[in-house]
Amino acid sequence: MSQNKLVFTGGGTAGHVVVNLALMPQFINEGYEIHYIGSYEGIERELVEGMNGVTYHGIATGKLRRYMSLENMKDPFRVLKGVMQARKIIKQVKPRLVFSKGGFVSVPVVMASRMAGVPSIIHESDYTPGLANKIATNFAKYILTTFPETNEHLPQKKAINIGAIVRDELFDGDLNRAEEFTGFTREKPTLLVMGGSAGAQSINEAVRSALPQLLNQYQVIHLCGKGKLDDSINQEGYVQYEYVTDELKDLLALSNFVISRAGANAIFEFLALKKPMVLIPLSSQVSRGDQILNAKSFEKRGYAQVLEDEEVTMDSLVHAIQELKQNETTYKQNMEAYQPLKTKDDVVDLIKNTMI
Numbered sequence: 001m002s003q004n005k006l007v008f009t010g011g012g013t014a015g016h017v018v019v020n021l022a023l024m025p026q027f028i029n030e031g032y033e034i035h036y037i038g039s040y041e042g043i044e045r046e047l048v049e050g051m052n053g054v055t056y057h058g059i060a061t062g063k064l065r066r067y068m069s070l071e072n073m074k075d076p077f078r079v080l081k082g083v084m085q086a087r088k089i090i091k092q093v094k095p096r097l098v099f100s101k102g103g104f105v106s107v108p109v110v111m112a113s114r115m116a117g118v119p120s121i122i123h124e125s126d127y128t129p130g131l132a133n134k135i136a137t138n139f140a141k142y143i144l145t146t147f148p149e150t151n152e153h154l155p156q157k158k159a160i161n162i163g164a165i166v167r168d169e170l171f172d173g174d175l176n177r178a179e180e181f182t183g184f185t186r187e188k189p190t191l192l193v194m195g196g197s198a199g200a201q202s203i204n205e206a207v208r209s210a211l212p213q214l215l216n217q218y219q220v221i222h223l224c225g226k227g228k229l230d231d232s233i234n235q236e237g238y239v240q241y242e243y244v245t246d247e248l249k250d251l252l253a254l255s256n257f258v259i260s261r262a263g264a265n266a267i268f269e270f271l272a273l274k275k276p277m278v279l280i281p282l283s284s285q286v287s288r289g290d291q292i293l294n295a296k297s298f299e300k301r302g303y304a305q306v307l308e309d310e311e312v313t314m315d316s317l318v319h320a321i322q323e324l325k326q327n328e329t330t331y332k333q334n335m336e337a338y339q340p341l342k343t344k345d346d347v348v349d350l351i352k353n354t355m356i
């Protein structure tokens with residue numbers, strides 16, 4: 001059996017899985033045995049379980065709720081159970097390192113790795129660290145950050161700014177496949193709408209109400225989130241999908257502009273692919289406001305136009321798209337000047353240099 005074993009963890013939303021999806025194939029190709037510790041039912045299970053070369057282990061996990069619920073009382077016990085389960089898995093697998101992409105499920109795993117004397121590296125995509133990663137930082141060797149400003153909130157010895165890690169496959173989009181999948185053509189420009197990995201109701205509603213205006217000028221690909229399809233809409237030039245996996249690269253290749261939430265992974269993907277974007281960050285009423293900071297940073301660098309969630313209407317959305325189109329060249333020039341700080345290979349090297 002291979003002595004080169006790694007454990008990856010992270011979940012809750014796709015944003016806490018995609019960096020792992022970018023890194024794991026590299027290690028699998030080099031003959032490493034990969035284990036993934038996630039929740040029993042989260043999106044990480046869906047995205048990871050079928051992958052060749054990865055063994056998935058489900059554990060109990062708590063959840064961060066920003067509202068009062070009886071479930072909140074049960075969470076400490078679930079986290080404790082998760083630590084015991086993760087500890088058992090780590091003892092059995094004996095990995096050389098644990099790599100965590102954050103999210104609540106990752107906390108017990110990073111704690112258990114520390115107990116077992118296995119080093120861990122965690123990754124924070126957002127402008128400010130989330131609660132799970134703040135806790136996990138205490139037990140980890142390093143925390144890798146996407147935005148340089150994030151390091152100000154973290155212990156200096158542990159924080160390393162690496163920039164974003166984008167999946168290689170996203171650069172291999174194919175226009176013919178996209179046309180076949182959507183039924184669209186290249187004659188009209190295409191707008192891609194992505195409300196984060198789970199979809200966003202406010203964006204879905206605004207986009208759907210703006211369709212009569214938008215479809216005059218654009219074709220619209222709408223990634224609307226699980227359970228958020230609207231079957232009553234059947235208009236030429238509009239397609240909707242709950243969530244796409246392999247097809248995403250092709251849909252991105254066909255898209256000229258993007259309307260999106262401001263999740264860190266998604267926006268760096270659009271930047272890497274030079275897609276001018278309208279960002280509608282998740283409001284601070286329902287989150288810690290990290291997406292607002294992500295979006296502002298992109299606006300400041302001239303990559304995006306930002307609309308606050310509270311001001312999203314049919315008219316404000318159409319207006320924002322018009323402005324984006326008018327300034328397309330400037331946005332693209334700004335994005336051309338962007339150079340990723342470190343590559344995926346640098347992170348792979350860091351992992352190898354930190355392994356026991």
Ligand SMILES: CC(=O)N[C@H]1[C@@H](OP(=O)(O)OP(=O)(O)OC[C@H]2O[C@@H](n3ccc(=O)[nH]c3=O)[C@H](O)[C@@H]2O)O[C@H](CO)[C@@H](O)[C@@H]1O
Pocket residue numbers: 013014015016018125126194195196197198223242243244245248262263264265266267269282287290291
């Ligand atoms: C509600 C919530 O907690 N959101 C957080 C979550 O967002 P979320 O899970 O939406 O994460 P991101 O926007 O960062 O990433 C979404 C990922 O899903 C992919 N994708 C999306 C739709 C689809 O159909 N197919 C697909 O593959 C995107 O390409 C991207 O890689 O994690 C982000 C990264 O920590 C945070 O910034 C967000 O605040």
